[in-house]
Amino acid sequence: MAGKNRKLITLQDMKKPQDVQLSAPDLNSYMKLPKPYDTVESQPALKEPKGSWTEKNITFLDGYAGIENLVRPETKEEERALVEKFLSGLEKILSDDTNRAMIQPLLLSLEYCAKCNTCSEACHIFEASGKNEIYRPIFRAEVLRRIAKNYLDKNRKLVRKWDENDPDLNWETIARLGELAYRCNLCRRCAQTCPLGLDNGLIAKEIRKIFSQEMGIAPKPLHEKGTMLQLKTGSTTGMTKPAFLDIIEFIEEDIEEKIGRKIKIPIDKKGADILLTHNAGEFMAWPQNPAAFAILFEEAGLDWTLSSEITGYDSVNYGIWYDDYQAKQIGTLQFKVARELGVKRIIIGECGHAHRAAAVSLDRSVTGEHYIPRESSLPLLWELTRTGKLKFDPSKNNFPVTLHDPCNYVRSMGIVKPQREILKVIAPMFREMTPHGVDNYCCGGGGGFAIMNSMNFAEFRNTVSTRKKFQQILNAFADTIDNPDIPKYICAPCSNCKGAIRDILEYYDATEKYNLQYDGLVELMVNALASMDRPYLEFLIEEEE
Amino acid sequence: MFLVVFLYIAFIAFIVFSLKKAAEFAKMPMHGRWELYPVPKEKGKGHYGGSYYEEVKWYEKKRETSLGAEIIDMMKEILFIKKLFDNQRPLWWLSYAMHLGIYLIIGWLVLLFIAFFISHPVFNVLITLCGAAGIILVMVGSGGLLIKRLVQEELKIYTTGQEYFNLAFLFVVAASGFLNWIIFDPALSYGHQLMKSLLTLTPFSAGPLLTVHLLLAGLVIIYIPLTKMSHYVGKFFTFHKVFWDNEPYLPGNEISVKVKEGMNYKPRGKWAALHYPGNQHEEK
Incomplete structure (x- = not known):
């Protein structure tokens, strides 16, 4: 169901002219955050987009833009080139000649979706946005599926050229789809819940591949x-x-x-x-x-x-x-x-x-x-911890600690226990987030988001894609959040996750106000080393000083 | 005799089209790794989503997998559609009713086959119950899903005409069987006669409604593997060959042999972006 105060967006809306923006950022519609950020007033106000890019780039999906070189065509020829290049890329992505490494998983995911929407409930972006239809995992997949159905034959070869009067496909659809591929963190939590084993994260990634590998369009930081x-x-x-x-x-x-x-x-x-x-x-x-x-x-x-x-x-x-x-x-x-x-x-x-x-x-x-x-x-x-090659004094980490599970090595590699076993040894006040392990939520910086800061993309990340993680963090520290004297440590053993978490804390001023701290696992380990005669973590050093 | 021959054709078509579909996926090139945890076959670790990557020097250790754990996981999904139950309960009731109904009808056919050789009154009651429950569940499930898709906005906007048709088709098949059962054959006794005709290749005499039902049933059996309702094929590949395929490349192992074979392939097509080798001149 679409979030409150929001009109339901349909697949057909993707082809609306560029002067129609499909949805607009709206804190009132977004998922509620826990205390002390439980009111819209306690959160930073959204900024009005400014700059020439607002006219040039593809802001007419949701008011955000993440791809610098995906710009509005200025002539009919440019419109045609955009659509035709996309269609030729689509043919290549669905070919066992040019996409050998992913053709089988991709075709399975495109062919069998039952549209049961189970994936939607698992997606942190869809949930955080207040169930904005465009962020539903199958939305972009279904747009791609329908273009493929209309333009490719059963052998997945292009059967016709684009006709600019085609009622089902125009350049605006392609442009919006390009941006929409960067509203998914590729965290694959949706795939975990799919009863048919389909992967909308993969489809988002493959759309990105069409844009980059065929059209030369990709976010600059990537x-x-x-x-x-x-x-x-x-x-x-x-x-x-x-x-x-x-x-x-x-x-x-x-x-x-x-x-x-x-x-x-x-x-x-x-x-x-x-x-x-x-x-x-x-x-x-x-x-x-x-x-x-x-x-x-x-x-x-x-x-x-x-x-x-x-x-x-x-x-x-x-x-x-x-x-x-x-x-x-x-x-x-x-x-x-x-x-x-x-x-x-x-x-x-x-x-x-x-x-x-x-x-x-x-x-x-x-x-x-x-x-x-x-x-x-x-x-x-x-192993170094378990065998005693590293000796710890856990009392040095005598503050609440929670663990963020990076999707890339937890959900996609099955590394779940070692980091927890270490924390159990070195952090006496360790508590899990809910959910955690392979059921974790993405930090919101995955799939490149953590480094995408141009135009107004950072605001999308800070208010929507990282929202679920921020909620998890606040819930994990609910017992001490009101006490700024107690440092609360988010252990994020991943650079991109750390970047995303750093940005959330800065955006909400949460370090300053509530003493929420973040860093990796090794820093916490060094801080607890028995052989150390002074703290290693910056916030403890500052506290001592 | 036409009905008997037609049903044989339908069964054979179902098997041939399903195998064809499976063969199409099976002969695709080995994909890059795209596993997703939990992978149930990871011995001692599958239950929490762990893997061999939790071990130091995992590549020097013996790979331990559990086929039993994989089968148990698979059966939970096949028999109960567990992921839907866990994650989308409101839809599960209807979807499971429909799938369970199909399983019961398959069970009904199996029991009829056995009953042809071993007949017993108690067995016959079980056969009737199985067939009747199957028909009701398919009808309720497919009809319920159809209505849900027609009225629930977030399902409606993604549902295509063919998807409505698929559900409607299943519903009509089940409903025609239901009507025949209620109006003409309360004991569902036609099943025994039909099985006898099928096994002895003798003509089967059916009234108009039953004829319509059997013709529709035959058609849906042929139709299913031609559509995405063949997800029983796709699901095998999505789980076994994609999400649970975490076999690493190790020098000399089976994967390395396949990788080496794959490396010999020279693509005929080429991506057009300028950063691809040989495309830079196109800029000038």
């Missing part, structure tokens, strides 16, 4: 400033090798200053047991995370190294969200770095999508001479 930059410089942050080496030096100094230990972080150590890979965003935004890994690995006496080679110091692979070719190129380079270093295995740090990209997504495409064993850091950290 493509131009993402995969393209990573292939050129080595990192999506633009960090070059000299810059990386500088940062490592800074981290070593910082460790010494902070905890009084002189640690030499191994770089490019040939034949090491472990190549530890980090999301480069950690070096820039959260250097305490790679520092914590270094402290733990050194304390446990592991034989490990970081790499300073191109793509070796950045584990991210945004390609898995929108472009198979980019994903494979990046994965190949990352595995090559490990092979050339002669390490025995790659251990993936706290980055969810890097886990999935390296361990799962590329498992059957970057192989043969490039093969290298890949593991998550979480089981290793649990």
Whole structure:
């Protein structure tokens, strides 16, 4: 049912002219948040979009725009080009020649949907938006399905050219569908509940692939400033090798200053047991995370190294969200770095999508001479904890802690227990979110959202896609939320999730007002190390000062 | 004799079309990994959604899977449509009624087959109950789903003409059987005669309503595998071959052999975006 005060949007509305915006942001319609954000007045007001992009980009879906180079055609020729390119991409996505890796799962998901709407109840974006019809998981899937039915034959070949008078398809439909592919976090919670095992997250991703692989249209932070930059410089942050080496030096100094230990972080150590890979965003935004890994690995006496080679110091692979070719190129380079270093295995740090990209997504495409064993850091950290190689004093973490489960390595890889076992040892006030584990909700930053900040997309993320996670966080700390003297720690062992959670806390001013803190798992582990004589977590250091 | 031959054709068509559908999916290229947890076959971990990735150096350890756990999970879904029960209870009542009705009608046919060889009065009561319950449940389920789709806005806007037709077709088949049962054959005794005719290839004599019912039933049997109502085929692939296929590539294993074969494939088509190799010149 459509949210209160909202007119029901139908599939046919997708082809309405560009001067008709299908839905508008409205805090009153959104899912209610728990206290102390339970009134609209307690939440930041929505901003009126400003700037030339509001006229140029595709804001006529829901008032938001996330794809910089998806713009309104200015001529009839441009309109035709947009639709025809989409149709040729559609044919390719449904071909076992050009989409071999996903044709079977995609066709299954397109063919068998019973429209039972079970997926809708599982989708955090649909729920958070107050059940806005356009965010229902089958909405975009059904738009795609109907275009395919009208334009492709039973062998999935294009049977006709687009006629601009086609009552069922116009450029506005395609443009809206492009934006709509970026209103799904690709978290696949919907697929978990589908009685037929269909996956609307996959369909959203495949629509993104049509736009990127055929039409050259993708959000800038994912493509131009993402995969393209990573292939050129080595990192999506633009960090070059000299810059990386500088940062490592800074981290070593910082460790010494902070905890009084002189640690030499191994770089490019040939034949090491472990190549530890980090999301480069950690070096820039959260250097305490790679520092914590270094402290733990050194304390446990592991034989490990970081790499300073191109793509070796950045584990991210945004390609898995929108472009198979980019994903494979990046994965190949990352595995090559490990092979050339002669390490025995790659251990993936706290980055969810890097886990999935390296361990799962590329498992059957970057192989043969490039093969290298890949593991998550979480089981290793649990083993170091369980066997006593790392000793803890849990009383140092004497504040409420909750755990966010990153979809990419929980729901899509089945890594559920190690992080919980560690928290049970190091955090006496650990409490789960509801639901958790493989039933978790996405942080709202998944599928690229965490890094998409241009135009007004950040507002969509902060008010809609992360809303369910914020609700879960507030509920997890309901017993202490009113007491700002008690720090409340959201443990988010994933860079993108951390980014999304950081943004929610900033947006709602929740750190300042209610002492909600966030960071990864390793920081919490270091803070509880028995051998440490001072706190490691920033907010505890500040508290002491 | 026409009815007997027609029903044989319908059964054979059902099997052939279903197998054809399965073969189409089976011969598709091995897909990239797209598993989704919980994966029930993960021994000792499936119940909470864990996997071998929770182990240090998992690639050096013996892969432990449980076929039993997978079958149990599968049976819960086949027999009870558990995911719908857990996540969409209001729809489950009607959907399950319809599916259970179909299972009961299949059971009715199996019992009639057995009864041809071993006849017993108690057995005959069971056969009648099974057939009658099957017809009622299919009728209630399909009719209820049809009405729900017609009146509930969020279902209505996604439902296509063919989807209405599918439900209506099932309803009409069940309703014609129901009317025949209520009006002409309270003991549903025609089943025994029909089974006898089918097994002995002798003519089956039916009144007009029963003839209509059997013709419609035959048609729906042929029609089901040609439509998305063949989800009994699709569901096997979505779960077993996609969500639960978490077999890793390890040098020398079966997956690695398939991957190597797949690498030899040279696509005929090419994506058009400029970042694809060889497309840059198109910009000039």
